[in-house]
Amino acid sequence: MSNENIQTIDVALGQRSYPVWLGRGLLDDNERWREALRGRHALVISNRTVAPLYMDRVAKGLHDLHWSAFLLDDGETHKSFANVAHALDALAALGATRDACIIALGGGVVGDLAGFTAACWMRGIDFIQMPTTLLAMVDSSVGGKTGVNLPAGKNLVGAFHQPRAVVADIETLSTLPDREYRAGLAEIIKGAAIGDAPFFAWLETNAEALAARDEATLMHAIATKVRYKAGVVARDETEQGERALLNLGHTFGHALETAGRYTTLLHGEAVAIGMVMAAKLSERLTMSNQADTERLEQLLKAVGLPAALPDGSDPDKLLALMRLDKKNVAGTLRLILWRGIGHAEIVTGVDEDEVSAVLREAAWEEG
Template structure:
């Protein structure tokens, strides 16, 4: 299969490389390395599979480079200031200079945390994203959002720090648990929901191939998703406007994740539920129809994703977490809602009673 590239423009342009076997391409990996120091950051699930190969490939392409590793335990609960501190300590131990590079090898947690460490070390060094989960390939590795979580909510401490490159090796998806593959498909569906209704039709037609791990189908889904995100990020790099549309389903989803202490549902599953709740809220406010919600819900269910919140989460508790959401303003809650498939919008000052009605109805 031919590798696919997606260009991300703007003030700091970079390229997304998509294809099988790219983590073995030392020349590709080393191309963004301007200095002699490289830190490969990963987690306890991914590092045993791929870290040694990445280190070897870098050293083969750049024999003069000093390459170190930093491995954190896996899981969203590890995306903390303490683990961020470990990455900073690793950079200090390496003696990383201003032209050093952090290679974020893993899923969204590693990408966010390692990217944030790169943003902060010496006020900003290079970062290359090496996503190994579908969710990271189509979402968190692209656009330069980096962050860690606090007990009060997700991604409350972070920085915008675009990568120098993204290398998405689709061969790593072969080792991805089926649940994590499905979780990534939730973010893929999001792009159809907010930008291209025809993409939803394509996903429905290729659902079996995607769930079966078909390489060509997955590569096309990744490339189309990245192209949508790249276009939005290029127009709005710091989320002053249109980029907020990428958070469709996330206000509900993040509240669910925080309320359950990042337990029952993973991020993609929570976003799937959140998108259905956002569609229901859109219908309740007269922006879309109940039929639109049913179409979205049916596609998510076909992809093996949950569409209802876990039992036992109190609506008032979820609402309290939404008040801390980064899209909230002093005047009230802001949600990304839709006018139907392919047409999303940011809606300010959404009545809390309407949100509670949707949560109670779920």
């Protein structure tokens, strides 16, 4: 097959470096991705929505291996310890050895759970990310963050475990529902908001084309975001400093997801709202100005994303959930805020009263 339109973006981590391949037809290009499989066992983890669409393509590349599949039900609620246990049982039934490989075929939930399972089996085996959602392509499939949810909060259990490769076939986006597609755009906007003001301006100019799924525009946006994240991960793999900036909006967003029991908001929608809350808090702390907050809100709305708290949000409950965030230190809030578009920073010891005031004002506005 012709591969001249495939882009390769390297995540530079020394001996654990790996490629992110981006383009059309990559699931069928098994000569490329089979090089990342080192043993004779493979477990494909997917879900019951994605597997009927794309499992056959992946299976053609596994015809000479001992392999099986483990399928999740669709949705964030299924990123659980119970399903990790079932996936580990599937590896045991396969007779998987230490050179086995897990293939994550799906969105962020599948990728996170598959990666965590790979980190656990025999203290760590290979895995390959094959993201089928925009959000997974531009964010969760790159960087090695894996994990599962608890009732108390999202991603409270996990491990850093880098994939052997990321196979981002944009053909899979053709079956992605509009709401899921828009959720992925939130992560692209987030990358620009954190550290790339010119890219943010480009997104503003091209918002209509992005919302309409123009392929050339989308390819540029995906590649730009992945290159940005790959650079951050290479410099700070385990989130000791700069990588924490990638969590802009996530402390608010994870609290919103948890409050809704992972059923009311998609992750990207929660991040979109969370970014606006972070911008408003930054404004309240005199770190940024109203004009940049308004530009962020307008761009999110232009691509069809929410920018306000859901009706009925409880500020006290959200603040309590934010206290459980993994980024907090010594019992105090540690948030990612900004000094305007393209200039995010880590802020420690944030006064809870200020956070509460922003949440209450936002809830009042929506009420």
